[in-house]
Amino acid sequence: MFNKLSLVWNCGSSSLKFAIINPLSDKKYLSGNVECLKLPNSRIMWFDHLKYKKNIKYIKNISHKKAINFVFNNILKKNILLFNKIKVIAHRIVHGGNKLTSSTLINNKVINLIKSSSVFAPLHNPAHLIGIYESIKNYPNLSKKNVAVFDTSFHMTMPKKSYLYGIPYKLYKNYGIRRYGAHGISYQYIVYKTSKIFNKKKNKLNIIVCHLGGGASISSIKNGKIIDTSMGLTPSEGLLMGTRSGDIDISIIFFLYEYLSITMKDIKNLLSKQSGILGLTEKSSDFRYIEKRYYKNSKAIIALNVFCHRLSKYIGGYITLINKYLDAIVFTGGIGENATIMRKLTINKFSLFNIIIDKKKNKNIVGKSGFINKINTIPILILPTDEELIIAKEGINLIK
Template identity: 35%
Template sequence: MTRVLVLNSGSSSVRYRLFDGAEVLTKGLIQRIGESGGDAADHDEALRILMEKVDLTGLAAVGHRVVHGGERFTASTVVTDEVLAAIEELIPLAPLHNPGALTGLKVARKLLPDVPQVAVFDTAFHATIPPEGALWAIDRELAGRWGLRRYGFHGTSHAYVSRETARVIGKPVGEADVITLHLGNGASATAVRGGRSVATSMGMTPLPGLVMGTRSGDIDPSLIFHLHRVAGLSVEEIEDVLTRRSGMLGLSGAGDLREVLERRAAGDADAALAFDVYCRRIREYVGSYLAVLGRVDAITFTAGVGENAPLVREHALAGLEALGIAVDPDRNARNELIISPEGSPVTVCVVPTEEELEIASEARRAVGSEGSEG
């Protein structure tokens, strides 16, 4: 059996895609769950609606996107009662994301009791980051007790795109050193050595790293103390500022990069500065990861911004020609698969991400091996 249903369950929505091998048979979104006028009263009804719309006979598995696997889950895992309990224990690390996934898992197990349910974790791909890249220089006993370390996210995207990049440049995955840049409303950078993540920009949560639509990315941690002690903001208010009112929105008043680019073109100084901050942060991470890897075969842009914003790609890598990194203006403007000049030491690529396909593939692998836990 090659058919896999992929579910991405949020607190008020369920996004689904049905695969047969790599072919998408159908896809859809059930949204505003539990809201007045929404598509469904609860997740139970949402999945029943899905089952009425979609032929789910002959499924090999249902693959569920789960944002946080903590230190326990370092690979996609067939769901049992014990696994469900462990995912629930991880909710404090991902309070906005894991509850929805947990609900989707419980409902799918109930409605499809004979089909293996597989949890595919965003964090799993980054479990190979060595300790010197995963740990912060804080009290080790405190960090160990509360699981304070770098976990990283967007793992299904970075895994898929890094493998595809190796194929594009004609190297075996195990020999390709790649920097992947997942640029969407959320954004992250990852250094991949021979198919294994060795560094990534997000941390214990998806907040740090690159500048994002509404998230700040990297900041001085003391800024939090200052806002609390001097500005008088509560912890909840500071969290709201950094996750929902920062990033491009905080800098320019617009969280969508398309609007930022429009304002920049019209001469808006705030939008121009926000764009410069955004691109400089990407460039800083590219340089950092080049140092981590020691060499790089390719740099790949992916996700909504990475795949569709030539201006970002051009400016993010500007000035790196001495390092063998350059963007060909014409290829870049055409969104070609390879946008670096012919013969460049480092190949610059634009590779569309396929996170749902990666989840489907992971679900098949997990079912074939009965899953694994880290």
């Protein structure tokens, strides 16, 4: 039962996840995450699915490199039965640019291309590279069986009319400036899982997926393939997010620079780390903060209303792009799965399309998966994502 296991690394900017998975049976044997990297309350948590045992280790200010080495030396190598059955190490990479368009075995050329794409994902790609370097160091026998799985790959089926910007074409042709999207691995899983739920072939599946977390995006998927997505060249475009502004008038940047004399570095920091929910509430980027205070705090009301207004505009537009029977609207991600008021405010705008939420189901489904629509209306599905499973499957498929 332990044949052909995948070790998966999902290294983020402030956290990382890891897992050992049998991608043929979808079974997880080990899973864990490291939270609050480089902070005093950083911690490593993992779960042994065979022994059904939870573990936690607090290590102050732990870095990506030290966290990965702790996992290798204190968790993986102490479970020799699993460790020796690992056949591939698969890494999530946020941005592959215009050269890395599908999952690939990692070599020096691939590493250099991931580095060059860091300009589009400066918080994420460098963290992914640490995962690659430490994996090769700790597991030299699999140095040629490390696989890169890209968030941007799933979005490569978008037509030019979706991914091109209204700027001089040579900027796309010479420098690859286009919409790349993000959360692609999550979307790939949702398509995989939703097709099973509806017992429908993936190439017949038409869904709108809202991946809502600290970073938030939405995608329109027709016949199992992406036709448009809200994030762009970088994960900054699109919906309102925890600390990111999402869509803005580009003249705001000129105004901040020319009239308020704010430096470009500070403008970048303002739009990516001080805006979104945090900017509107002036208190918190945590979505639970605004849901909890929605009926009594004016800034929480504004923040949630702006978020839902933008999300509903995208949903409405993406319904028209599918232009045929819609199988479902799917909510995933921490906010998508748990924010009941957000779902109600957003979906209430779509009764014209026979998309009607069941208030009782919506309220009772927090933290679980299932349907929240009224009977005989278009399905609204809450579905937790599993990026690690898709990464594991991509990895094992490449080394077959």
